[in-house]
Amino acid sequence: MITSKLTRKAQTTIPQAVRGALGVHPGDEIAYVIEDGRVLLTKAAPRIPKPGAPFEDPFATFWEWDTPEDDEAFANL
Numbered sequence: 432m433i434t435s436k437l438t439r440k441a442q443t444t445i446p447q448a449v450r451g452a453l454g455v456h457p458g459d460e461i462a463y464v465i466e467d468g469r470v471l472l473t474k475a476a477p478r479i480p481k482p483g484a485p486f487e488d489p490f491a492t493f494w495e496w497d498t499p500e501d502d503e504a505f506a507n508l
Contacts, residue, residue, distance in 0.1 A: 445472075 435443045445455070453474045455461060460475035 433446050433448055435446055437443050453472070455474050462473050462475040464471040
């Protein structure tokens, strides 16, 4: 069994043997599945950006301000 210690900030280092088995590297995402008192740790599937996603278009989250009234109010800015 491989173990690691939890810090006061609830952080831990994934041991090298586990990182190797999962094939994860810095910047990769990991996924957790909780079932029956156990946690399954896996390498997360890469996310394919969807058109208009907030990280692709930083203004995509401002849809609530996309009305004719807003266009008129902010036209002179």
